Amino acid sequence: xxxEDIAKKVGVSRSTVSRVINNQPYVGERTxxxxxxxxxxxxxxxxxxxxxxxxxxxxxxxxxxxQTTNVFFGDNSYFPMLxxxxxxxxxxxxxxxxxxxxxxxxxxxxxxxxVSKNRQPDGLIIASVTENDPLFSRLITMKRTFVMVExxxxxxEIVNYVTIDNVRASEQVVEHLASVxxxxxxxxxxxxxxxxGTDRLQGFKNGxxxxxxxxxxxxxxxxxxxxxxxxxxxxxxxxxKPDAVICGGDTVAIGAIDAIHEAGLKVPDDVAIVGFDDLxxxxxxxxxxxxxxxxxxRVGEVAAQLLIDLIEGKxxxxxxxxxxxxxxxxxxxxxxxxxxxxxPIGD
Amino acid sequence: xxxEDIAKKVGVSRSTVSRVINNQPYVGERTxxxxxxxxxxxxxxxxxxxxxxxxxxxxxxxxxxxQTTNVFFGDNSYFPMLxxxxxxxxxxxxxxxxxxxxxxxxxxxxxxxxVSKNRQPDGLIIASVTENDPLFSRLITMKRTFVMVExxxxxxEIVNYVTIDNVRASEQVVEHLASVxxxxxxxxxxxxxxxxGTDRLQGFKNGxxxxxxxxxxxxxxxxxxxxxxxxxxxxxxxxxKPDAVICGGDTVAIGAIDAIHEAGLKVPDDVAIVGFDDLxxxxxxxxxxxxxxxxxxRVGEVAAQLLIDLIEGKxxxxxxxxxxxxxxxxxxxxxxxxxxxxxPIGD
DNA sequence: TGAAATTCTGGGAGCGCTCCCATATATGAG
DNA sequence: CTCATATATGGGAGCGCTCCCAGAATTTCA
Numbered sequence: 001x002x003x004e005d006i007a008k009k010v011g012v013s014r015s016t017v018s019r020v021i022n023n024q025p026y027v028g029e030r031t032x033x034x035x036x037x038x039x040x041x042x043x044x045x046x047x048x049x050x051x052x053x054x055x056x057x058x059x060x061x062x063x064x065x066x067q068t069t070n071v072f073f074g075d076n077s078y079f080p081m082l083x084x085x086x087x088x089x090x091x092x093x094x095x096x097x098x099x100x101x102x103x104x105x106x107x108x109x110x111x112x113x114x115v116s117k118n119r120q121p122d123g124l125i126i127a128s129v130t131e132n133d134p135l136f137s138r139l140i141t142m143k144r145t146f147v148m149v150e151x152x153x154x155x156x157e158i159v160n161y162v163t164i165d166n167v168r169a170s171e172q173v174v175e176h177l178a179s180v181x182x183x184x185x186x187x188x189x190x191x192x193x194x195x196x197g198t199d200r201l202q203g204f205k206n207g208x209x210x211x212x213x214x215x216x217x218x219x220x221x222x223x224x225x226x227x228x229x230x231x232x233x234x235x236x237x238x239x240x241k242p243d244a245v246i247c248g249g250d251t252v253a254i255g256a257i258d259a260i261h262e263a264g265l266k267v268p269d270d271v272a273i274v275g276f277d278d279l280x281x282x283x284x285x286x287x288x289x290x291x292x293x294x295x296x297x298r299v300g301e302v303a304a305q306l307l308i309d310l311i312e313g314k315x316x317x318x319x320x321x322x323x324x325x326x327x328x329x330x331x332x333x334x335x336x337x338x339x340x341x342x343x344p345i346g347d
Numbered sequence: 348x349x350x351e352d353i354a355k356k357v358g359v360s361r362s363t364v365s366r367v368i369n370n371q372p373y374v375g376e377r378t379x380x381x382x383x384x385x386x387x388x389x390x391x392x393x394x395x396x397x398x399x400x401x402x403x404x405x406x407x408x409x410x411x412x413x414q415t416t417n418v419f420f421g422d423n424s425y426f427p428m429l430x431x432x433x434x435x436x437x438x439x440x441x442x443x444x445x446x447x448x449x450x451x452x453x454x455x456x457x458x459x460x461x462v463s464k465n466r467q468p469d470g471l472i473i474a475s476v477t478e479n480d481p482l483f484s485r486l487i488t489m490k491r492t493f494v495m496v497e498x499x500x501x502x503x504e505i506v507n508y509v510t511i512d513n514v515r516a517s518e519q520v521v522e523h524l525a526s527v528x529x530x531x532x533x534x535x536x537x538x539x540x541x542x543x544g545t546d547r548l549q550g551f552k553n554g555x556x557x558x559x560x561x562x563x564x565x566x567x568x569x570x571x572x573x574x575x576x577x578x579x580x581x582x583x584x585x586x587x588k589p590d591a592v593i594c595g596g597d598t599v600a601i602g603a604i605d606a607i608h609e610a611g612l613k614v615p616d617d618v619a620i621v622g623f624d625d626l627x628x629x630x631x632x633x634x635x636x637x638x639x640x641x642x643x644x645r646v647g648e649v650a651a652q653l654l655i656d657l658i659e660g661k662x663x664x665x666x667x668x669x670x671x672x673x674x675x676x677x678x679x680x681x682x683x684x685x686x687x688x689x690x691p692i693g694d
Numbered sequence: 695t696g697a698a699a700t701t702c703t704g705g706g707a708g709c710g711c712t713c714c715c716a717t718a719t720a721t722g723a724g
Numbered sequence: 725c726t727c728a729t730a731t732a733t734g735g736g737a738g739c740g741c742t743c744c745c746a747g748a749a750t751t752t753c754a
Contacts, residue, residue, distance in 0.1 A: 349739095349740055349741080350740065350741065351740075351741090361740090361741080361742090362742085362743090365741075365742060365743090369742085393740080393741065394739085394740050394741065396739085396740080396741090397739070397740035397741035397742085398740080398741055398742075399741090400739090400740080400741070400742090401740090401741055401742045401743075402741085402742065402743095
């Protein structure tokens with residue numbers, strides 16, 4: 001069943017049916033009703049391909065997650081939440097969502113080619129782009145419409161993005177820890193080729209300076225956003241006897257706690273731990289994590305809104321949106337629990 | 348840049364360029380080379396809409412997950428893994444993947460309408476369909492090509508699906524538990540309006556009969572696939588003093604363990620716990636879970652393969668695929684740890 | 695050597711829509 | 725009542741491809 005058949009059935013022209021479908025003016029009220037009735041009873045849906053061919057738009061947005069397998073479906077609910085947020089908006093705005101997941105590191109290049117060459121979506125949302133990701137430069141060169149869900153690694157000024165104020169949030173964490181009495185504050189970072197990682201580290205350093213504590217390189221462990229790295233990082237840091245460790249993400253924090261427990265120590269009694277993101281695991285963790293709350297889902301929603309607005313010409317590029325964060329204090333950084341002498345003196 | 352421009356540039360006709368792009372025969376080797384070279388240097392990609400309009404195919408498959416929010420991104424890595432598997436295949440076969448996520452229960456109907464009416468994908472993969480899900484019947488009525496990733500609630504014979512042998516796997520669990528000495532075996536089921544849920548329960552009952560144990564209704568708790576339900580279920584079951592509990596899923600098992608610990612009891616010393624699915628949490632759990640391993644990712648891969656084969660007419664519908672499962676015994680069902688007297692006699 | 699078979703190439707038609715312009719009818723101002 | 729203006733409807737053109745058929749060039753074989 002096509003548009004023309006509906007027209008014939010109602011006894012009007014293609015154009016009139018098209019106008020009704022697209023909610024355009026200049027259709028008599030009676031005619032509109034008759035057309036709508038037939039469309040309804042025939043369950044007619046215009047062919048998206050034909051429509052796309054002439055309008056040049058598909059009403060599909062693409063989402064590219066060039067991450068390796070385990071990051072996507074591992075202990076990390078970040079991406080599912082992001083997708084949920086994006087889905088929310090696409091439904092609301094009547095778009096569909098095309099998803100690309102990266103497979104393994106080896107084929108980063110293939111991934112970026114596959115994504116960038118596909119002309120089906122009207123625009124893209126891309127997540128977790130590393131500094132020299134080919135996808136990033138490619139999209140810029142091709143002048144495609146896209147929105148990032150973190151601060152871009154370069155070209156901040158010309159790229160659209162939705163992010164949170166990672167620097168400020170990390171500063172806040174340091175300020176909080178310092179204000180309740182922690183002094184040897186360490187950090188296990190996230191990936192440092194992603195802005196979320198570097199910005200959080202920057203915030204850590206800024207915060208330390210602000211509160212007048214020294215930034216000791218020994219107390220900075222460059223990690224990644226995973227439980228494993230949290231574990232490894234903490235094992236390494238223990239020798240330097242931090243009294244608090246700020247982790248690049250909640251899963252990192254969980255890993256750090258694993259290592260602390262393994263060493264026979266307690267959180268927060270021996271070491272305070274702070275996460276970032278306030279994922280589900282933050283509450284489920286034992287003890288519950290002090291962390292930075294920000295709604296990943298909301299980032300997804302807003303990113304999709306921005307993208308669709310850009311596509312529809314409702315806003316001009318470049319457009320930058322920074323969403324608020326909130327420090328959530330839970331047991332993992334309870335200073336009252338901190339033992340006076342944390343480690344045997346002299347080791 | 349369009350196909351015709353390439354043709355002009357090379358000095359051949361549209362048809363020839365089209366043949367080259369689609370790898371068709373009857374193009375001279377020299378001509379083919381020349382065309383390819385220009386396509387390469389112009390980075391030409393044919394317009395998917397135009398192509399779809401004439402071929403009637405978009406090379407997009409749709410994935411519909413009509414689940415509520417928290418099931419999708421909660422403590423459950425099932426869907427991310429499924430997506431990863433589907434993505435693997437779509438990349439291999441050069442398709443793209445359109446994703447729909449359900450939002451909340453209230454709009455089940457809206458969801459199914461949105462998904463079924465969208466004509467963009469050539470076929471669909473649908474997950475976690477409940478018995479009277481409107482999407483299910485709708486797709487059947489519309490005669491759309493789709494593959495389910497579990498046994499369908501009805502019309503088994505005409506619907507395509509990829510699944511695992513839930514019944515047999517559960518039987519196996521019971522047989523294992525019985526063989527090592529457990530006697531009061533209980534179960535906390537998954538959702539019973541999903542086949543995965545009912546089949547696992549059926550397997551439980553079959554297994555009990557096979558090994559000659561009574562099927563006591565008190566020992567069957569109808570739950571859902573979540574930690575919460577595991578917790579509630581276990582709390583309820585404790586009064587009936589089971590020595591082992593088979594859970595509908597690993598997350599359910601985690602919840603059950605929570606309840607056991609809360610009651611001051613130990614796993615497996617007081618109660619053995621068995622999960623299902625062998626998700627990441629199964630190993631991370633304390634103690635690690637005995638469970639049924641089956642690759643969710645593999646189910647996704649195979650489902651996508653089947654769907655694309657159906658779309659391309661390489662296989663005939665209906666097509667049913669049952670993937671193997673494997674019993675993985677870990678500490679949560681270690682009979683040696685079971686105390687002789689598990690509960691004070693007489694309560 | 696010639697006719698048939700095979701390989702190559704080109705161009706028309708048409709996929710199902712939207713957009714633009716032409717025309718028809720209704721509405722209002724002077 | 726006339727002309728301008730707003731409202732309503734129809735039909736042609738064309739979006740960028742693929743598919744089909746016609747015809748040219750080449751090969752095969754008696």
